[in-house]
Amino acid sequence: MLHMKIMQWMDSVLAKGEAMDFFHDEFRCPVYVKDLVTIVWTLTSRLISEESMQLLLNVGGPDRVSRVQMAEVVAHIRGYNLSLIKSVSSSTVNRGVKSPADISMDITRLIQTLNMSPTSFRDGVKLTLEAEFASAS
Template sequence: MSKKRVLVVGGTGYLGQHLLKRLSEIQSTNPHDVSFTYHSNPPPQPLLKAIPQALAFHVDLRTGHGFDAISQAFGQPHVVVNCAALSVPRTCEMDPTAAMSINVPSALVKWLSSFTENNTLLIHLSTDQELEVMGNGLTEFEVKSFYKEDDETVPVNVYGRSKVEGEQFISANCSNFAILRSSIIFGPQTVSPVPKSLPIQWMDSVLSKGDKMEFFHDEFRCPVYVKDVVTVILTLTDKWISEGKQMQLLLNIGGPDRVSRAQMAEVDRGVKSPADISMDISKLIQSTRNFSHSFQRWCQIDARS
């Protein structure tokens, strides 16, 4: 049987690099044909060296330029993981047009719909930045905690609005998808360091310099470890490849703890941010129990690495 094809859109970013590295590490036990896209800069040599079997393609998500080259050289992927986004809230505020054109993956979805057979799973990374809403019985100065997937979304910034529209576009135009609404992702630096500030690394830098900083104690998140996000992605990938049952999932992907920005040592980025977007991840836990064999297998593989 031929190997299944996995395409990582935005493979040079933080999550994309961690996912590609994991796919490379498991080639001996669970081989896949792997490719990834990049846009701003050519793939760095350390990353290419770490994933020598992967094909790299230059793609512009705003226009769709580059997808035809993937069709010709790689073929229709069985799984597409969309890690690409304009994800810095301040940048999105400055250029909302770019935020909408990139974070609403219309060109990607159009390309997938061009294939004759509808046998591609789209795993799309979304955000918790769209979750601040008023709870029943709360005043205008209060917000709720531990959001569920079916809570109303009322984003407070351009980044959140663009990701909401992305979710809605996928739900309306795809028949086989899993949208992962991620909290702040933290973990080790990538093979090729990314320019975006990372929570743990930034905190270590500030503390090591002895700089005086102010941290919010009334903004709450459920930070999630990057390798846990990778495990969820690989579990969904394995489920689709092994069972072939289409899915339409929206899952909160957060860690087990609700912590404040002060506890995270996270600083204000100069743009309005939701006060409390802690997540209820019971649906994620239940979903992984429903295909626990695959999930446990990936956890065991990751523990051995």
């Protein structure tokens, strides 16, 4: 639910006990999908009830995390060996396209405008992995 594909991938790699390189110098603010649904629902409801509305809001999660930090959270939640996570610079890998190093964002206005408390990255990963496990059972 929270960047499900990347969480599934990290989980599957670490579950195999394989060491893997993760970037320490690319930062993101992953948003939990249920928070995104709440945001869209709230804004849609306001748009329907108001004559006009113009807002510019950053939508992301409350935590700025690197790929290494993402993998560490998955490892902590699942009980995997942290030594499998190898911290590398994104410049060591040619992905064919240049990816921005930092696309984190300030979501203060979003939180204030919608009076919401977004789900932390750690809690979002835990809920996502639990949901995946429950649907696989």
